[in-house]
Amino acid sequence: MKKNMQGFTLIELMIVIAILGILLAIAIPAYQDYLARARAAEGLNMAAPAKLAVSEATLASTNGTTLPGSNSAAGYSPATSTYVQSIAVGGSGVITVTTQNTGCTGGQVFTLTPTVSGNKVGWRCTSSNTACAPASCR
Numbered sequence: 561m562k563k564n565m566q567g568f569t570l571i572e573l574m575i576v577i578a579i580l581g582i583l584l585a586i587a588i589p590a591y592q593d594y595l596a597r598a599r600a601a602e603g604l605n606m607a608a609p610a611k612l613a614v615s616e617a618t619l620a621s622t623n624g625t626t627l628p629g630s631n632s633a634a635g636y637s638p639a640t641s642t643y644v645q646s647i648a649v650g651g652s653g654v655i656t657v658t659t660q661n662t663g664c665t666g667g668q669v670f671t672l673t674p675t676v677s678g679n680k681v682g683w684r685c686t687s688s689n690t691a692c693a694p695a696s697c698r
Contacts, residue, residue, distance in 0.1 A: 599642070604657065604672075605671055606647060610634065617635060629651045652673075654674070656672075659672070667688065668692055669686070670693070672685055
């Protein structure tokens with residue numbers, strides 16, 4: 561009488577482990593790129609109050625086109641976090657966001673440039689490192 565054997569052979573288990581190893585070799589770097597972009601995007605999210613301050617200061621000016629040249633002129637108090645080193649309002653209302661500890665090589669600096677059209681202020685984003693920039697700033 562034959563005995564029925566159950567279970568997996570060693571070869572089958574090794575094949576499964578090899579497939580998992582290949583998948584992890586692809587997934588881990590992609591996940592780390594995703595984390596670096598998410599950390600860098602925090603800088604853009606934290607710049608929202610600065611954008612609002614510049615917009616309000618611009619639209620409240622006498623002619624509606626005078627852009628503030630500093631944090632105090634915009635009425636903005638900068639904030640920092642683990643991933644955001646500084647947020648500064650510069651000349652012509654340009655906002656510079658410097659990130660840190662994001663995992664991006666060479667650092668990440670976002671520049672938000674305002675454009676005034678009538679009673680609306682629009683923003684154009686540029687990045688020092690497009691590889692780590694979120695989609696909204698490429």
